[in-house]
Amino acid sequence: MALLAAVVVLLAPGLAHAQDKTAFERALELGPVLGPIVAGGVAFGFGLLTCITPCVFPMVTITVSIFGAREAKSRREAMLLSTCYVLGIVALFTPVFVAAAAGGKVFGAALANKWVVMFIAAVFIALAASMFGAFEMALPEGLQQRLSNVGGMGYGGAFALGMVMSLIAAPCVGPVATSILIFIGKSQNLVLGGIFGAMYALGLGIPFWLVGTFAVSLPKGGKYMLWVKSFFGIVMVVMALYFLKNPFRALAALARPDTTFMLAMVGIVVVGIALGAVHLDWHDGGTGVKVRKALGIACTVVGGFFFLAALDLPKTDVIPSALASTSNDKQLMWDHSESEASAKAKAEKRPMIVDFTAEWCGACKKMSKETFSDPRVMTKASNFVAVKVDATDDEDPQVDAVKGKYGVKGLPTVVIYDSTGAERKRFNDFVGPEVFLAAIEGVN
Helix, strand or coil: CHHHHHHHHHHHHHHHCCCCCCHHHHHHCCCCCHHHHHHHHHHHHHHHHHHCCCCCCCHHHHHHHHCCCCCCCCHHHHHHHHHHHHHHHHHHHHHHHHHHHHCHHHHHHHCCCHHHHHHHHHHHHHHHHHHCCCCCCCCCHHHHHHHHCCCCCCHHHHHHHHHHHHHHCHHHHHHHHHHHHHHHHHHCCHHHHHHHHHHHHHHHHHHHHHHHHHCCCCCCCCCHHHHHHHHHHHHHHHHHHHHHCCCCHHHHCCCCCCHHHHHHHHHHHHHHHHHCCCCCCCCCCCHHHHHHHHHHHHHHHHHHHHHHHHHHCCCCCCCHHHHHCCCCCCCCCEECCHHHHHHHHHHHCCCEEEEEECCCCHHHHHHHHHHCCCHHHHHHCCCCEEEEEECCCCCCHHHHHHHHHHCCCCCCEEEEECCCCCEEEEECCCCCHHHHHHHHCCCC
């Protein structure tokens, strides 16, 4: 259990976050069939984990009785009532997640402001504190009672009850859903938002459907519910640090992208889990237990954060022969002033690479990490004038002017020009080293 939790704690922020191209988006790139299945499966898992927290799990049997599945005259009727209830949950979450993705452009631009990032990090810390038991997030009792009376008998009533019961479960659904919404907003991916919203809702609703349709007896509540809350708390603290590492780069200064460092971070996470980051409860004992849990959480958070920070860095584990071919005086060097770079390319009659990037653009960071840092690309493109245009703040008139000059409609955008100033190739999505090398072949 400890080792499994360690792996999940490490992977979950990467699965749900969008600093680089999110794992959900990368999953979508696996293909039109496999991609959505993988992304949806992870989202489903988050919903299922949310359902077995202390403030949702006890509601399952009671709620099934309210929408009438226990009194249904047949298995078919019970299944239809249960299905309508789950569809109500889906109908609530899916539009919210799609709307978050649709508003992602505004959210992405706001991330250029360190105060906005600090506010988001503070939200994550507050949500984590709630998961660790510092306080409870709950709707007023009177409002909860009113919501519980919504619906009534029949399929329409079950559907309406599914929508409002998600709100009643706010103490546990709220922190998880809020953190996911922030990441979905950053991804700006409508497909991702729809998949995540629907599958998260299905994961949250499947225990209700099983109990309502088959009269399944759920396991008794226990400490494992608190383990789930601790898990989510740790993930949210890692998320907070991950957001902060861009405006406060010193946070990740120790991270290194080599395999030894990453394995060391995995080891720290395992130590943290073993100390009691997940399975111990603050009320299990005296000061010793509290210290163990606090140290365990600290180790798990530190290990998880630095592991993810290392994943963001350009690779250093490269083929020795490739490294040997990259001399210090023959490397791709980046300028950061478009006007100076274009003037240099024109004056020196050199080809040019223009890379539009942003802090919130996952594919842009993936290009920098995997393509532009490839030794073969660095050598082959060393004769190019290369410039990175930071388009994080797309409300900036200067940024907007440069984007207009190059006809940029969205990110990522990489444009390749030859020495005469003629455009030779344009990429609007991530491409690997081999594709990029083929694109610049013969350009001079």
